[in-house]
Amino acid sequence: MATESLPARPHPAVLQDALTRANWSARQLVKTVNPRLNAMGHPTVDITAGYKWLRGHVPRSAAVRDVVVVVLSEATGHRYTSTEMWGSAYPSAEATQPGETEELLGPLPLEAVLRTASAWTSGTVEPALVQSTTDEKLTAAVWDATRQAPARLLTGRRNGEVVAPEFVDMLFEQLAALRRLDDRTGGGPLSQRQARHALHDSLGLIHDGQYTAATGTRLLQCAAGAAQLAGLMSFDAGLAPASHRYQLLAIRIARAVGDTTTVSNALGMLAYQHAADGNPNLALRFAYAAVEHARGALPLVQARAWARLATAQAAAGNLDGFRRATDQSRRLIQNRHADDPPSLYYLTPQQINAESGQALVDLAAHIPGKRTLLLREAAALLSPIADQGPTTGFRRSGILHGIHLVRASIGARDPEATAHWITALADHVPHIQSIRCRTLLTAVRTRASNPLRTAGRTDALEAISKALSSA
Numbered sequence: 502m503a504t505e506s507l508p509a510r511p512h513p514a515v516l517q518d519a520l521t522r523a524n525w526s527a528r529q530l531v532k533t534v535n536p537r538l539n540a541m542g543h544p545t546v547d548i549t550a551g552y553k554w555l556r557g558h559v560p561r562s563a564a565v566r567d568v569v570v571v572v573l574s575e576a577t578g579h580r581y582t583s584t585e586m587w588g589s590a591y592p593s594a595e596a597t598q599p600g601e602t603e604e605l606l607g608p609l610p611l612e613a614v615l616r617t618a619s620a621w622t623s624g625t626v627e628p629a630l631v632q633s634t635t636d637e638k639l640t641a642a643v644w645d646a647t648r649q650a651p652a653r654l655l656t657g658r659r660n661g662e663v664v665a666p667e668f669v670d671m672l673f674e675q676l677a678a679l680r681r682l683d684d685r686t687g688g689g690p691l692s693q694r695q696a697r698h699a700l701h702d703s704l705g706l707i708h709d710g711q712y713t714a715a716t717g718t719r720l721l722q723c724a725a726g727a728a729q730l731a732g733l734m735s736f737d738a739g740l741a742p743a744s745h746r747y748q749l750l751a752i753r754i755a756r757a758v759g760d761t762t763t764v765s766n767a768l769g770m771l772a773y774q775h776a777a778d779g780n781p782n783l784a785l786r787f788a789y790a791a792v793e794h795a796r797g798a799l800p801l802v803q804a805r806a807w808a809r810l811a812t813a814q815a816a817a818g819n820l821d822g823f824r825r826a827t828d829q830s831r832r833l834i835q836n837r838h839a840d841d842p843p844s845l846y847y848l849t850p851q852q853i854n855a856e857s858g859q860a861l862v863d864l865a866a867h868i869p870g871k872r873t874l875l876l877r878e879a880a881a882l883l884s885p886i887a888d889q890g891p892t893t894g895f896r897r898s899g900i901l902h903g904i905h906l907v908r909a910s911i912g913a914r915d916p917e918a919t920a921h922w923i924t925a926l927a928d929h930v931p932h933i934q935s936i937r938c939r940t941l942l943t944a945v946r947t948r949a950s951n952p953l954r955t956a957g958r959t960d961a962l963e964a965i966s967k968a969l970s971s972a
Contacts, residue, residue, distance in 0.1 A: 513557045515586050516573075520555075523576035527551025530569065533576075537568045537629045540738040540936055542690030559587050564627075566591060571630050575742075580632075600632045601742040602642040605749045609645075611652040614753045615704060618728065621746070622701035628693065628735055628743035636783055639745060643771065646749050647764065647790065649756035655717030657710045664710040669719045675699060676726055677843060684847070687897040687935025688734030696734050700727035718758050725755035725763045726844060729770065736774050737897070739936045744774060762802050762842045765795040769809035776816035784813035801841045804833035805848055808856055815860030818867030827857055847895070851886060855898070858882030859905040865912055872912065879909045880918070887922060900929055900938050907945045916956035919949050923961045930968040943969060 520530060528548055535545040543564045550560070560566050566587055574580045583591045604617045620626070634642075657664065679696055686692060703724035706712075712720065732747030748767045755763035772788035775781070788810040795806040807830035814822035830853055861879035865872040886895070887903035903926045910918040926942065933939075946965050953962055 513555050515581070516554055516569075519573040519577055519579070519581060519586070522579065523573060525576065527555055530572070533572045534565065534568050536739045536936055536940065537572065538564060540688075540690065540693075540740050541568075541627065541629045559591070567627070567630050571632055575633050599626065599746075600634050601745045602634045602638050602749065605642050605646065605746070605753065606638070607645055608648075608650070609753070610650070611754075611757045614649070614750070614757070615707060615724075618700065618724070618750050618754070619704045619708070621750070622697050622704065628697075628740050628746075631740070631742040631746055633742040633745075636780070640783070640786065642749055643752070643768070643787065643790070646752040647756060647768070647794065649753045651759065652721070652757035654714035655707065655712075655721070656714055657707070657712045657717060659711060661709050661711040664706050664712040664716055664720070666713075666716055666719075669716055669723065672699070672703060672720075672723050673726075673843075676723060676730065677846075679727075679730060680844070680846075681894065683730065683734055683737070684894055684898065685896050685933075687933045687938060688737030689934025690738075692934065693731065693734045693738060696727060696731040700724055700731055703727055721754055721758045722760050722763070725751045725758070725760055728754065729763055729767050729844075732767070733770060736770070737935050737937045739940065741774060741778060745771065761794060761798045762844065765791045765798065765802055765806050766844065768794060769806050772809045772813050776813050779816075781813060781817035784816050785810075788813040799838055799841060800833040800836040801838070801845050801848060804830045804853075805845055807833065808848075808853055812856060812860050815863045818864065820864055820868060820871070823860055823864060827853070827860075847898075852898075854882045855886040855902045858909075859902060862905050862909050862912065865909075876909045876913045880906060880913070883909065887925070896929055897933055897935050897938060900926055900933060900935070901941070904938065904941045904945055907949065911945065911948055911952065914952070916952045916958055920953055920956070920958035920961035923949060923953075923965050927961075927964040927968040930965070931971060939969060 520527065525533075528551060530551045531546055531548050538545050541564055543562065546560070546565060554560070554569070560569070566583055570581050570583050570586050573586075676699055679692070679699060682692055703720055707717070707720050707724065710720075728747045728751035732744040732751060735741075735744035735747060748771050751767040752764050755767070768787050768791035772784045772791060775787065776784035788806070791806040791809050792803070795803045807826050811823050811826035811830060814826055831850065834848065834850060834853060858879045861875045861882070865875040865879065868875065883902050883906040886899055887906045889899070903922055907919055907922045907926070910922060923946070930939070930942065942965065946962065946969070950962060953959065
């Protein structure tokens with residue numbers, strides 16, 4: 502646990518004012534701070550630490566101090582500084598607290614985008630400290646990104662080290678390995694850092710290497726793919742603002758080289774994230790943009806975009822829209838091509854089933870009159886991946902969809918099914934680093950507590966509690 506010291510000039514009044522503005526208790530503050538510390542790979546703080554801060558104590562850890570400032574700035578809309586919050590002994594480091602759309606608004610030359618990406622991956626910026634922005638500003642930044650001007654052909658520096666095509670092959674192989682690692686473990690701190698390194702390495706070669714125009718294009722495509730993957734990992738780690746920033750970079754770079762697949766995929770990820778975070782209107786906006794940008798692309802790319810639209814429609818409670826988008830995705834996914842994008846290796850009919858199952862659980866909450874039928878359909882779609890995913894290289898996805906299967910079981914008032922799937926998930930929790938999965942699993946454990954105790958299945962609760970406490 503992090504410890505605190507008492508500074509010469511404490512500023513607890515600023516902290517109290519911020520908590521009042523946010524309508525938070527000291528405990529709520531700590532509950533918000535700890536997931537970010539976890540995502541950074543730092544120790545969490547005791548649940549009572551906030552009360553000590555209100556008495557004038559200051560965290561010894563710079564990470565804790567910075568995260569408190571960032572989360573309260575987000576919650577209140579007032580941009581606090583470390584000096585303001587903790588006193589003059591703790592100078593502000595505002596360069597480590599950028600906004601998610603900062604320097605990514607308006608028409609930009611590719612060189613400016615690459616400079617921003619390089620600074621963002623230089624090691625001086627901590628993704629957990631990125632501040633969220635308004636929906637309007639994010640929408641504007643996405644609009645601008647999807648209209649990024651095409652790049653002139655890059656050939657690098659004349660006196661730089663030669664970047665052979667085979668070397669770029671290796672970079673793409675590393676990116677594929679990182680995607681597989683994410684499938685198995687989720688967005689832990691080490692995986693996030695490795696994805697940032699992959700992006701930084703590609704950018705370094707773009708700036709300093711010597712290469713042909715064809716190799717320059719592939720380097721940009723690799724950088725866009727690494728940015729998109731880093732965004733996915735950040736979201737899995739509970740760092741939505743950082744994830745949005747990575748996706749913006751991915752869209753900008755991909756648009757510059759005409760990489761329709763990455764543009765559409767990044768837009769779809771933004772839609773998925775906002776659907777998961779309870780913002781269906783923004784999810785729909787980004788999902789429709791993904792479908793639009795995928796038009797004319799390979800059928801698999803279009804299938805990915807339509808499936809994201811299905812998820813967004815479900816988040817909005819639109820059953821008919823969900824059915825139409827899902828049917829379109831299923832139709833398109835049957836038309837596979839030899840040159841399908843490697844980044845969509847995971848998109849199979851079984852994956853579409855699992856995503857549809859999750860969406861049906863969400864729809865059941867919106868349409869009480871059809872709840873029983875929708876939950877029954879959801880359980881049938883989710884069971885295969887929840888049962889097999891953890892042992893077939895997709896452990897994180899298996900656990901995630903298993904969580905939604907538990908939600909379906911709770912909604913169907915079936916304590917035996919709830920106990921079965923919670924117990925099954927407990928065996929796999931210690932093997933993943935996905936903060937998102939752990940957060941969702943903690944929430945369903947709380948929801949399942951009373952019905953499982955009533956049914957005499959406290960063994961399931963004990964199993965999942967033990968797994969979560971040791972993870």
